[in-house]
Amino acid sequence: MKSLEDLKVLREKLQADIRVRENDGTKIIIGMGTCGIAAGAREVMTAVLDELAVRKLKNVQVQQTGCIGMCEKEVLLDVVRPGEPRITYGNVKPTDVKRIIADHVINGHIIEDLVIGKMDGGEI
Amino acid sequence: MQHIRAHVLVCGGTGCMSAGSGKVIENFKTEIEKKGLSDEVMVVETGCHGFCEHGPLVIVYPEGTFYCRVTPEDVKDIVETHLYKGRIVERLLYHEPLSLEAVPSYKDIGFYKKQERRVLANCGRINPEAIEEYIALGGYEGLAKALTTMTTDEVVEEVKKSGLRGRGGAGFPTGLKWSFAKAAVNEKKYLICNADEGDPGAFMDRSVLEGDPHKVLEGMAIAAYAIGSDEGYIYVRAEYPLAIKRLRVAIAQAEKLGFLGENIFGTGFNFNLHIKEGAGAFVCGEETALMASIEGRRGMPRPRPPFPAVAGLWGKPTNINNVETFANVPLILQKGADWYCTCGTEKSRGTKVFALTGKINNTGLAEVPMGITMREIIYDIGGGVINGKKFKAVQIGGPSGGCLPESMLDLPVDYDSLISAGAMMGSGGLVVMDEDTCMVDVAKFFLNFTQSESCGKCTPCREGTKRMLEILTRITEGNGHDGDIELLEDMAVNIKDSALCGLGQTAPNPVLSTLKHFRHEYEAHIYEKRCPAHACEKLASYTITDACKGCGICAKVCPVKAIAGDPKRKHVIDPIVCIKCGACMAACPFKAIVKG
Known part of the structure; x- marks a missing residue:
């Protein structure tokens, strides 16, 4: 450690590891009601976590939520990018996860064929 | 490796540990393993959150859900319901004492709302045994900035400009103190951190050391650079084993990464730190006694001058600051004195950590901006007096401080207004007392503490506090006589003027402040032989009211057979035989016995 710059570089690197404790960044929310779990929400979630790990996206938060009443469309997965509407995807399969993360989470392109709802004000 | 999506922060402070958080952490690890969540959920042991009354505390991120009084048995529920299914476990949330509303999020709890957590910002938020987490939140940036971009004069100036004053009690300007040690000419200078926290009820220094030890190390390294010292000691009491353990871990980590040791940041500045465990004598918090103790001598103060800045540890120029003072320093260097001054009053800048105890709903640690009202x-923070009782007084500043009555509650809390009110900031202990507290008894309690902690070196403290305690004792036992109050006042003033060190000079404060604000209670004890708060046992009298059904239970439990009466008739207590033990009152099924 020789300078303030060295320390700042180290800090950037370490910050990612405790990013979960800041309530910021993009959120991926997965419906984990009984219906969701039965439809394979755990598998979708594992796929999300794997993909985030592969892409080293430490600033993306993964949260779960309960049943929102659209049980036939489970697994439901929402993406909220800061300052953008909350987008809900339905009938999500683990195989869809790569596409959602690459197109929407990273590049901000909504995948229209999977969308079932939009909601303004991403705050949950 | 998988993406870690949730962090479970379990408080590992001494308070929560004694409430069982060790087992809670263990259970979290096994339950998470069982559910197959080990790759996606991380369990972190943190320092103290300050809300010790409600421990063990658990916070789950990213949601920031705040669970309190979590038992090892509750863990399974949190893992299954929250971590697996994403639903909040309602029953474990904090409920506001007045509205009874459940508050899911940390930041919305009344206890935290009015706080300004600067010194305690990382306590409960990071793992104190991981230097990485401290660095991630900006740790050691203040040191880097000071060493690589500022001269030693500039560092001292910045601290002077910040208006930081000693948090250990007396409130001496820190920058000025540093400039004295800096001006001393000697090739060897020492820096000492006074972590001999000893006021009854005060535990802020312990919490900082346990929850964010690196902040203290960083503050010390900056101070050492400023005054030109290459060696430092942390004098911490042996009764703080967890704090000592975490300090040792922190020092080793900081040395490994080059924040302590030789040639720090490549600037040629060296600083090595040692830990000295104190045996727990209260007087060792006094700086000259503390240095004697480090040198291996008996911990007794000596007259000043020479001040430590001229001739301190082993005769070398020495600078001593308290834990909380050092913990403020990194922030001043990192964010600048101007930022630091945005909080507090003109003569008392920044924040102060208070330990709330006594008859108050939310006991714990609270960090507030200076100038906030009592x-x-x-x-607002403490949640008011327990059981809706009437507030009587608050004792501030520990055994050296004083009691403030209700009429002074709107006093702004800063160094100078507290002194003018007859109390002092002290280390920041706040003991709240309700209508059932006898103020003479309180004065006796604190004087008893200082009297037994007096080192005995100077006569005013050794003999004077002993005599004062005798007078207070006889007043509370109903044997006080005319002239006692005047004698107490006379002795108090003389001890303050003539004692050798801070311990003796401030020991009469609790007596003087209670005499100032609650003189009528002393008078009631002496002239009417009664205790207005009904707290002094020797002055109490028990009587049986008409609610008595004559069951005879009281007569059976009375150890001295002072109660007599026919079955199914009202009984009577013989006041001469009665020893005022209160056993009858506790035993009466009809609440027919009253204390007056």
Whole structure:
């Protein structure tokens, strides 16, 4: 450690590891009601976590939520990018996860064929 | 490796540990393993959150859900319901004492709302045994900035400009103190951190050391650079084993990464730190006694001058600051004195950590901006007096401080207004007392503490506090006589003037402040032989009211057979035989016995 710059570089690197404790960044929310779990929400979630790990996206938060009443469309997965509407995807399969993360989470392109709802004000 | 999506922060402070958080952490690890969540959920042991009354505390991120009084048995529920299914476990949330509303999020709890957590910002938020987490939140940036971009004069100037004053009690300007040690000419200078926290009820220094030890190390390294010292000691009491353990871990980590040791940041500045465990004598918090103790001598103060800045540890120029003072320093260097001054009053900048105890709903640690009123601390943060009783007084500043009555609750809390009110900031202990507390008894309690902690070196403290304690004892036992109050006042003033060190000079404060604000209670004890708060046992009298059904239970439990009466008739207590033990009152099924 020789300078303030060295320390700042180290800090950037370490910050990612405790990013979960800041309530910021993009959120991926997965419906984990009984219906969701039965439809394979755990598998979708594992796929999300794997993909985030592969892409080293430490600033993306993964949260779960309960049943929102659209049980036939489970697994439901929402993406909220800061300052953008909350987008809900339905009938999500683990195989869809790569596409959602690459197109929407990273590049901000909504995948229209999977969308079932939009909601303004991403705050949950 | 998988993406870690949730962090479970379990408080590992001494308070929560004694409430069982060790087992809670263990259970979290096994339950998470069982559910197959080990790759996606991380369990972190943190320092103290300050809300010790409600421990063990658990916070789950990213949601920031705040669970309190979590038992090892509750863990399974949190893992299954929250971590697996994403639903909040309602029953474990904090409920506001007045509205009874459940508050899911940390930041919305009344206890935290009015706080300004600067020194305690990382406590409960990071793992104190991981230097990485401290660095991630900006740790050691203040040191880097000071060493690589500022001269030693500039560092001292910045601290002077910040207006930081000693948090250990007396409130001496820190920058000025540093400039004295800096001006001393000697090739060897020492820096000492006074972590000999000893006021009854005060535990802020312990919490900082346990929850964010690196902040203290960083503050010390900056101070050492400023005054030109290459060696430092942390004098910490042996009764703080967890703090000592975490300090040792922190020092080793900081040395490994080059924040302590030789040639720090490549600037040629060296600083090595040692830990000295104190045996727990209260007087060792006094700087000259503390240095004697480090040198291996008996911990007794000596007259000043020479001041430590001229001739301190082993005769070398020495600078001593308290834990909380050092913990403020990194922030001043990192964010600048101007930022630091945005909080507090003109003569008392920044924040102060208070330990709330006594008859208050939310006991714990609260960090507040200077200048906040006592009323806000006690009612908004502390949640008011327990059981809706009437507030009587608050004792501030530990055994050296004083008691403030209700009429002074709107006093702004800063160094100077507290002194003018007859109390002092002290280390920041706040003991709240309700209508059932006898103020003479309180004065006796604190004087008893200082009297037994007096080192005995100077006569005013050794003999004077002993005599004062005898007078207070006889007043509370109903044997006080005319002239006692005047004698107490006379002795108090003389001890203050003539004692050798801070311990003796401030020991009469609790007596003087209670005499100032609650003189009528002393008079009631002496002239009417009664205790207005009904707290002094020797002055109490028990009587049986008409609610008595004559069951005879009281007569059976009375150890001295002072109660007599026919079955199914009202019984009577013989006041001469009665020893005022209160056993009858506790035993009466009809609440027919009253104390007056």
